[in-house]
Amino acid sequence: MGLRIVDFSQLTAAQRVQAAHVLEAAFAHLPAAFDGAFAEEVQTFFTELGRAAWAALDGDAVVGWVGRIEGYEYAWELHPLAVHPAAQRRGVGSALVALLEERARAAGMLTVYLGTDDEFDGTNLFGQELFPDVAGKIAGVVETNGHPFAFYRKLGYEITGLVPHANGFGKPDILMAKRL
Numbered sequence: 001m002g003l004r005i006v007d008f009s010q011l012t013a014a015q016r017v018q019a020a021h022v023l024e025a026a027f028a029h030l031p032a033a034f035d036g037a038f039a040e041e042v043q044t045f046f047t048e049l050g051r052a053a054w055a056a057l058d059g060d061a062v063v064g065w066v067g068r069i070e071g072y073e074y075a076w077e078l079h080p081l082a083v084h085p086a087a088q089r090r091g092v093g094s095a096l097v098a099l100l101e102e103r104a105r106a107a108g109m110l111t112v113y114l115g116t117d118d119e120f121d122g123t124n125l126f127g128q129e130l131f132p133d134v135a136g137k138i139a140g141v142v143e144t145n146g147h148p149f150a151f152y153r154k155l156g157y158e159i160t161g162l163v164p165h166a167n168g169f170g171k172p173d174i175l176m177a178k179r180l
């Protein structure tokens with residue numbers, strides 16, 4: 001794969017449409033993801049203050065993209081990250097995260113953080129009551145079914161918190177962060 005990563009501002013109209021398709025395909029296992037408004041989500045990275053995104057191109061085709069949101073003075077939120085299923089496990093996701101971290105560092109950020117929901121039984125937290133002692137559950141989290149938290153952990157992110165029942169009973173959001 002001849003991978004190139006470009007700023008969203010360099011995308012053609014056709015590539016913006018492809019970015020929406022990548023988002024839809026990558027999150028097809030989560031029917032409620034982005035409320036189905038994939039093109040609108042892409043659009044926010046052109047119109048909303050504090051947002052920026054980068055796309056991975058294979059030739060001229062968008063195969064993945066990552067966004068950042070300026071959440072704090074010294075920390076950016078990574079959101080979203082999507083790689084088309086046909087292009088997964090070939091280093092695209094890690095290349096996008098590395099680029100985002102490089103940009104964050106250059107902008108003076110100290111931390112990158114993100115939330116990764118478990119809505120599909122991807123970890124041993126799924127279906128569980130996490131109260132009381134929510135923080136105590138963090139040490140024992142393991143991936144059971146290809147959850148991306150294992151991907152982020154490989155890239156140096158650690159779990160910094162849990163939001164129990166964020167997406168319904170037993171469907172927590174897993175908060176992760178990395179020191180740059």
Ligand SMILES: CC(C)(COP(=O)(O)OP(=O)(O)OC[C@H]1O[C@@H](n2cnc3c(N)ncnc32)[C@H](O)[C@@H]1OP(=O)(O)O)[C@@H](O)C(=O)NCCC(=O)NCCS
Nearest residue numbers: 026082083088089090091092093094116146147148150151
């Ligand atoms: C998570 C995602 C972005 C990973 O992208 P990718 O291009 O497949 O990842 P890479 O090929 O760069 O993988 C880097 C490493 O993580 C591992 N990895 C990738 N996905 C993984 C997963 N779901 N579980 C465990 N490990 C994973 C790879 O095997 C690789 O390990 P290695 O370096 O030892 O070979 C991609 O699977 C995706 O878009 N998933 C659907 C959308 C999603 O869940 N986004 C994140 C929401 S927070």
